[in-house]
Amino acid sequence: MSKIVVVGANHAGTAAINTITGFNENNEVVVFDQNSNISFLGCGMALWIGEQISKPDGLFYSNKEKLESQGAKINMNSSVDSVDFDKKIVHATLENGQKIEESYDKLILATGSLPIVPNVKGKDLENVQMVKLFQNAEDVIEKLKNPEIKTVAVVGAGYIGVELAEAFERKGKKVVLIDTMSTALSNYYDIEFSTMMDKNLESHGIQLAYGEMVKEIIGTTKVEGIITDKNQYKCDMVILAVGFRPNTALGGGKLKTLANGAYLVDETQQTNVKDVYAIGDCASVLFNSTGENSYIALATNAVRSGLIAGHNVCGKHMETNGVQGSNGIAIYDLKMVSTGLSEERAKKLGLEVESTSFEDLQKAAFIETENPKVKIKIVYDKNTRVVIGAQMASTYDMSMGIHMFSLAIQEKVTIDRLKLLDILFLPHFNQPYNYITMAALSAK
Numbered sequence: 001m002s003k004i005v006v007v008g009a010n011h012a013g014t015a016a017i018n019t020i021t022g023f024n025e026n027n028e029v030v031v032f033d034q035n036s037n038i039s040f041l042g043c044g045m046a047l048w049i050g051e052q053i054s055k056p057d058g059l060f061y062s063n064k065e066k067l068e069s070q071g072a073k074i075n076m077n078s079s080v081d082s083v084d085f086d087k088k089i090v091h092a093t094l095e096n097g098q099k100i101e102e103s104y105d106k107l108i109l110a111t112g113s114l115p116i117v118p119n120v121k122g123k124d125l126e127n128v129q130m131v132k133l134f135q136n137a138e139d140v141i142e143k144l145k146n147p148e149i150k151t152v153a154v155v156g157a158g159y160i161g162v163e164l165a166e167a168f169e170r171k172g173k174k175v176v177l178i179d180t181m182s183t184a185l186s187n188y189y190d191i192e193f194s195t196m197m198d199k200n201l202e203s204h205g206i207q208l209a210y211g212e213m214v215k216e217i218i219g220t221t222k223v224e225g226i227i228t229d230k231n232q233y234k235c236d237m238v239i240l241a242v243g244f245r246p247n248t249a250l251g252g253g254k255l256k257t258l259a260n261g262a263y264l265v266d267e268t269q270q271t272n273v274k275d276v277y278a279i280g281d282c283a284s285v286l287f288n289s290t291g292e293n294s295y296i297a298l299a300t301n302a303v304r305s306g307l308i309a310g311h312n313v314c315g316k317h318m319e320t321n322g323v324q325g326s327n328g329i330a331i332y333d334l335k336m337v338s339t340g341l342s343e344e345r346a347k348k349l350g351l352e353v354e355s356t357s358f359e360d361l362q363k364a365a366f367i368e369t370e371n372p373k374v375k376i377k378i379v380y381d382k383n384t385r386v387v388i389g390a391q392m393a394s395t396y397d398m399s400m401g402i403h404m405f406s407l408a409i410q411e412k413v414t415i416d417r418l419k420l421l422d423i424l425f426l427p428h429f430n431q432p433y434n435y436i437t438m439a440a441l442s443a444k
Ligand SMILES: Cc1cc2nc3c(=O)[nH]c(=O)nc-3n(C[C@H](O)[C@H](O)[C@H](O)COP(=O)(O)OP(=O)(O)OC[C@H]3O[C@@H](n4cnc5c(N)ncnc54)[C@H](O)[C@@H]3O)c2cc1C
Pocket: 007, 008, 009, 010, 011, 012, 013, 032, 033, 034, 035, 041, 042, 043, 044, 045, 046, 078, 079, 080, 081, 110, 111, 112, 113, 114, 131, 132, 133, 160, 247, 250, 279, 280, 281, 282, 297, 298, 299, 300, 301, 302
């Protein structure tokens, strides 16, 4: 029997706690989380703000009572302030202000990430909003009730920014979407895909302000406008969504990190200090497209890494397969999914790559019901021909198709092996000369 302390009980921590308690091995599990809720699905935030769902209740899948019924001791509103890695003790402040020491045999750090805050004048004005926690979503929804909030400037056209731009437009607000890059979603898609999203956003009246760097948020007490290096926009609320950084202050220089501060972990999620594990957004992941440890903040990675650490702290060896950073987005009718590297990102990393693309109707052409076009692009290493990325876009829900590419990258499958892949055909679903086969066959 071991004593396992878990710091942070959102997606990664909860996955680890569920795994450990699921073994029913009478390990003592003590958990600290500085927040008042567990397992908030940020992915539902835009749906809630944009009123595509009527209430937030379904955005949680666990809570203190549930985890305690499984045998863990849960301290909510309790922060871990420091860790003595030599003595194997965490120092925490409980909800009632009491300072305590908790010893551990195994420690799991699941402290997640923090939104990056651009260091610009006016960032502390009223109505400048972060969008990470459930409480942030509550704040935004409350503020949107004020009819004086007419225009929202969203800074960052990544996943959160684009999803929220849609949500604000659905709420009848004027939206300006600002990004330093020349398209939306530039971390995930090549230009022929991201411009599809840009046209989609513009067709719904969202103003795009790309290639612009925010210099200042103006106002006396509240937001009145935002100034970039090229323009000035009048607005009543500013959303900052320019990415996450790992929350790793507890490492205190003892734990090795990536350049951005994420705890460096091995294939079992263990850090460089024995018996100390790190999972989720505070940790590195092995990125199969490059073979290197990277930072990819996704709930999917958080859950998988929690499962892995949960096994290993219980003495059941489990190793990561590495990840592809598979992701998806659905804005109005447009769905886009990607995995691995885009061609542009691969080239920026200095990789020699080729790509192959195809666009066709999803189903047999004679089908008389809904039959949208699907666009696909596969990126592969020029020398080894191993697939390292794929992107798809359509108004049709083709999202399941990307999983096969995720596996192809994980298992280092070449583009040539996809040419004759046995893909089913049924006119209701797809075409015999389907776009996956055709893209692979057209590879140089
Ligand atoms: C708006 C939004 C939409 C998203 N949509 C998606 C999506 O569609 N798909 C997807 O895969 N991902 C999505 N993500 C990303 C996903 O939410 C994160 O990757 C995920 O939350 C990471 O989980 P985590 O448990 O590692 O970290 P976090 O969620 O950051 O949780 C860390 C926990 O640690 C606690 N903590 C931190 N420090 C301490 C301390 N010192 N003491 C005690 N407790 C501490 C915090 O209170 C928190 O509960 C989205 C994120 C946002 C904000």
